[in-house]
């Protein structure tokens with residue numbers, strides 16, 4: 001059995017108003033090519049770069065969120081290489097003095113365990129332009145992205161499987177979104193992964209292969225799984241793994257050689273002479289630390305403690321900040337209802353019921369509504385206010401409505417924006433609590449289901465549930481389920 005050793009290098013674009021060293025707009029959605037360019041990002045002679053403070057604040061915030069030590073002294077370096085999308089012929093990056101060092105990120109694996117992955121560094125650099133290859137073989141360059149602030153994170157080789165690599169990248173994306181420094185959309189190229197992978201049967205590491213330009217979590221996972229298999233087969237046959245850079249071929253679902261070790265660039269790093277060194281004071285670090293919001297891990301712990309939710313539900317809210325915010329608004333309304341004594345049931349029970357309806361029925365209503373494709377808090381509350389949602393939850397927990405009526409109400413509330421008691425009244429959905437009325441419905445159902453009655457008498461418990469279902473259906477879901485159970489039991493025992 002081989003042991004797999006993986007290190008990740010992840011690039012992500014910083015969400016700033018302007019580019020890293022000039023005042024051009026940093027707009028990833030710009031459709032017109034070469035709109036956001038100027039002599040500085042186009043590397044005209046005689047121009048001088050100026051460091052973007054917002055980008056520096058962003059990388060400090062990122063470093064703090066990932067438990068890094070922020071360096072008081074740092075500098076920029078030139079990384080020289082030639083490529084058509086790089087106007088300067090070099091990239092301004094950081095070599096030996098990155099801004100963030102020695103951090104870590106804890107990831108939760110499918111088997112329930114938690115693993116700490118150490119982060120070696122996060123440094124600041126600038127993005128390149130983009131090449132658009134035309135079908136006739138020609139290529140056009142779009143420099144809108146050239147000079148956009150880019151962060152590069154490098155992990156220690158602490159990752160041992162495709163699952164761990166994927167989980168690391170996913171958790172990182174979540175954190176970047178929580179702290180709002182990057183949208184980290186992999187499809188848009190705002191976050192890109194590179195994998196360094198080797199396998200070995202001994203403590204000594206095997207030959208390292210680099211897989212570049214992985215643009216989705218799935219591809220990160222698949223390329224690693226493929227590479228583990230490919231390298232193991234080579235070694236099993238007594239062959240050697242060659243040190244090289246490979247890329248993912250999506251149509252063939254394989255990794256392919258891109259360039260060998262001998263083609264590796266010699267970057268000739270040297271300190272950037274046009275920029276002063278970067279001095280970051282402890283006051284500045286402390287001030288930025290104060291801006292750190294609650295992070296995914298903090299939310300997991302809080303949601304478990306405060307709301308007693310299971311890990312699957314918690315993950316639903318951790319991944320969707322908008323729904324999570326909506327949920328907490330409803331919960332705070334529920335608290336008010338409880339304090340006003342309109343809702344007497346156990347608070348945690350109400351929260352759980354609220355969570356169930358949000359993550360299942362409500363979720364499917366939103367999914368079926370094309371207008372809610374990219375919903376936000378305002379859109380959600382325009383459909384159903386937190387107050388109305390809380391009222392519905394109370395009606396359920398108080399036993400005023402059955403679950404089938406609750407589902408009808410939820411949809412009506414969504415479509416009409418009315419409050420649940422209003423709809424209940426107007427639609428004639430009010431619960432039947434009158435024993436006589438329920439008794440009559442039950443008698444009718446029993447007379448039509450002689451076989452089920454007989455089965456129940458023979459000891460079949462399923463028949464009881466079946467009969468309750470029939471009675472609820474006959475009352476169009478309106479009969480008080482508790483009363484139905486009591487009367488039915490009494491009736492059957494007397495037959």
Ligand SMILES: [Zn+2]
Pocket residue numbers: 019022023024036037038039040041042147
């Ligand atoms: Zn510019």
